[in-house]
Amino acid sequence: MTMPQNLIRLKGAVQEYDWGKEGSQSMVAHLAPNAIGEEFELEESKSYAEASMLS
Incomplete structure (x- = not known):
């Protein structure tokens, strides 16, 4: 993709x-x-704290 x-x-x-x-x-x-994309797998036992965007 261009x-x-x-x-x-x-x-x-x-x-x-x-x-x-x-x-x-x-x-x-x-x-x-x-x-992140489809590879992200939610795990109920994990503590999700921050989402960031990187270049």
């Missing part, structure tokens, strides 16, 4: 920290499939 020069493809990342909300209670976990 991208126009004025666009930068971003890569999403999810951070897990104890202070995050667990599993499907976390907004980060709901955003992760769109930010």
Whole structure:
């Protein structure tokens, strides 16, 4: 796929920290499939704390 020069493809990342909300209670976990892609697998026992976008 050829991208126009004025666009930068971003890569999403999810951070897990104890202070995050667990599993499907976390907004980060709901955003992760769109930010990371289909390879993201929600785990109810993990605490999802931050979602970030990197270039």
